[in-house]
Every structure is written in C-alpha cells, then in structure tokens.
Amino acid sequence: MATLLQINSSLFSDHGNSSALANDFVAQWQRSHPHGEVIIRDLGANPVPHLSQAHVGAFFTAAADRNDAQRAIIAESDALIEEVRSADIIVLAVPMYNFGPPSQLKSWFDQLARAGVTFRYTENGPVGLLDDKPVIxxxxxGGLYAGTENDHQAPFLKQFLGFIGLTDITFVYAEGVNMGEDAKASALDRAKVRSAELVNALKNAA
Ligand SMILES: Cc1cc2nc3c(=O)[nH]c(=O)nc-3n(C[C@H](O)[C@H](O)[C@H](O)COP(=O)(O)O)c2cc1C
Incomplete structure (x- = not known):
C-alpha cells in the first residue's frame, strides 16, 4: 500500500493557492491509488516548533546523556522524520512569502535536518541518508520568478531536500497569481494540467 505525505505550508490552510493545487493532485492520486494512505500536515494551522537553543542542545547531545526535555524534543523530530522516511511520495505545497518559503516550512525542514539521522558529512562532502522518492x-x-536569478526559493528547496537524500523533485508552478484575475486563472489552470500529467506519469510508472 503506497503512502503519500502531503505538507501544506500556506497560512491560508486549504484556501491557499498552493494547498488547493496540492489537494487537487492528492485527490487525483487517491483515485488512482484507492488503497493508498494519505497523511496530511497543515503547517499553517499546526506549526512545528521553531528551531531553538533547546533543540540544538538536544540534537547535539548523545542519546544516553539526554534529559527528559531533550528526549521529548528528539521524539518529536524523530516522528517527523519517520513520516518522511515511510512515505512513498511527498507532496509539498509551498507559497512564496517575502521571496522565500514560509517560516513554518523552514521550521519543518529544521526538524528534519539531523546529523547521523538524515545526513552525514564525509571527506567527500555531505551525504543524504533518506531513501530517494518522488517529491512534487x-x-x-504572486509574481514571476521561475528560472530567473530572482528565484531564491526553488534552489533552496532543491538544495535542502537533496542534502537529506531527496533528489527526485518536480516543481509545479502557479506564478503571477497576484497579477490580475486572468493571470491567476490561467496560472492555476496550467498548474492543474501539469498536475494531471504527473498523476498519470506516476500511475504508469507504478
Ligand atoms: C505575507 C505574504 C508575503 C508574500 N510575499 C510574496 C513575494 O515575496 N513574492 C511574490 O511573488 N508573492 C508574494 N506573496 C503572494 C503569494 O506568493 C501568493 O499569494 C501565493 O498564492 C501564496 O501561496 P498560498 O496562496 O498557498 O498561501 C506574498 C503573500 C503573502 C500573504
């Protein structure tokens, strides 16, 4: 049974454009995987904790030496990592806020980045420790950035995910959604067409 992990990070929850597109993709995926399991995290509604002094203290303390508070911090991070590890496909709904990803998504990333668990450094550089899987x-x-030097978001997402081992990444953009109703409608329509193509490609690959 395939498992899909959906991470929404819009502050508008299901009303966000990114969430609506991801929800549409996941609904189609469920139709082609009737026995599949979907796990949804809405980071806008239920953010994970921001990386703090306590977190890095827990992350950098050997397991045997952790106190109760540190064990609770590790347990939460472990659970988030396990969701990623056990998923067969990951769907990320990512708004652009102030030229980057939402801080809620960055906090989720910060919970996943654990030396010796999701990455390790070698003499040849860092190695991701998660098994690769499709990430959509x-x-x-609001504006237009894809493929330009002004897009600081997509390269960061690719770099972070690659760092923990996830390199099979496909972007579906809905750009220009704040550039008038027509621009928004056609951006969302194009994204939905692309989304349907991806569902079919995944179905045919299965
Ligand atoms: C707080 C905030 C900051 C934003 N910053 C940008 C930005 O830097 N560049 C941009 O093109 N659009 C920006 N926008 C527009 C959003 O990218 C656009 O509304 C998009 O639909 C957000 O995704 P969502 O609807 O899933 O939340 C911003 C919107 C908000 C609410």
Whole structure:
C-alpha cells in the first residue's frame, strides 16, 4: 500500500493557492491509488516548533546523556522524520512569502535536518541518508520568478531536500497569481494540467 505525505505550508490552510493545487493532485492520486494512505500536515494551522537553543542542545547531545526535555524534543523530530522516511511520495505545497518559503516550512525542514539521522558529512562532502522518492512541489507565487536569478526559493528547496537524500523533485508552478484575475486563472489552470500529467506519469510508472 503506497503512502503519500502531503505538507501544506500556506497560512491560508486549504484556501491557499498552493494547498488547493496540492489537494487537487492528492485527490487525483487517491483515485488512482484507492488503497493508498494519505497523511496530511497543515503547517499553517499546526506549526512545528521553531528551531531553538533547546533543540540544538538536544540534537547535539548523545542519546544516553539526554534529559527528559531533550528526549521529548528528539521524539518529536524523530516522528517527523519517520513520516518522511515511510512515505512513498511527498507532496509539498509551498507559497512564496517575502521571496522565500514560509517560516513554518523552514521550521519543518529544521526538524528534519539531523546529523547521523538524515545526513552525514564525509571527506567527500555531505551525504543524504533518506531513501530517494518522488517529491512534487506546488509553488504558488504572486509574481514571476521561475528560472530567473530572482528565484531564491526553488534552489533552496532543491538544495535542502537533496542534502537529506531527496533528489527526485518536480516543481509545479502557479506564478503571477497576484497579477490580475486572468493571470491567476490561467496560472492555476496550467498548474492543474501539469498536475494531471504527473498523476498519470506516476500511475504508469507504478
Ligand atoms: C505575507 C505574504 C508575503 C508574500 N510575499 C510574496 C513575494 O515575496 N513574492 C511574490 O511573488 N508573492 C508574494 N506573496 C503572494 C503569494 O506568493 C501568493 O499569494 C501565493 O498564492 C501564496 O501561496 P498560498 O496562496 O498557498 O498561501 C506574498 C503573500 C503573502 C500573504
């Protein structure tokens, strides 16, 4: 049974453009995987804790030496990592806020980045420790950035995910959603067409 992990990070929850696109993709995926399991995290409604002094203290303390508070911090991070590890496909709904990803998504990333658990450093550089799997990113932006030097968001997402071992990444952009109703409608329509193509490609690959 395939498992899909959906991470929404819009502050508008299901009303966000990125969430609506991701929800649409996941609904189609469920139709082609009737026995599949979907796990949804809405980071806008239920953010994970921001990385703090206590977190890095817990992360950098050997397991045997952790106190109760540190064990609770590690347990939460472990659970988030396990969700990623056990998923067969990951869907990320990513708005652009102030030229980057929402801080809620960054906090989730910060919970996943654990030396010796999701990455390790070698003499040849860092190695991701998660098994690779498809990651589909629905990126909603008010303006136009994809493929330009002004897009600081997509390269960061690719770099972070690659760092922990996830390199099979596909972006679906809905850009220009704040550039008038027509621009928004056609951006969302194009994204939905692309989304349907991806569902079919995944179905045919299965
Ligand atoms: C707080 C905030 C900051 C934003 N910053 C940008 C930005 O830097 N560049 C941009 O193109 N659009 C920006 N926008 C527009 C959003 O990218 C656009 O509304 C998109 O649909 C957000 O995704 P969502 O609807 O899933 O939340 C911003 C919107 C908000 C609410």
């Amino acid at each position: 990113i629905f990126a909603a932006r």
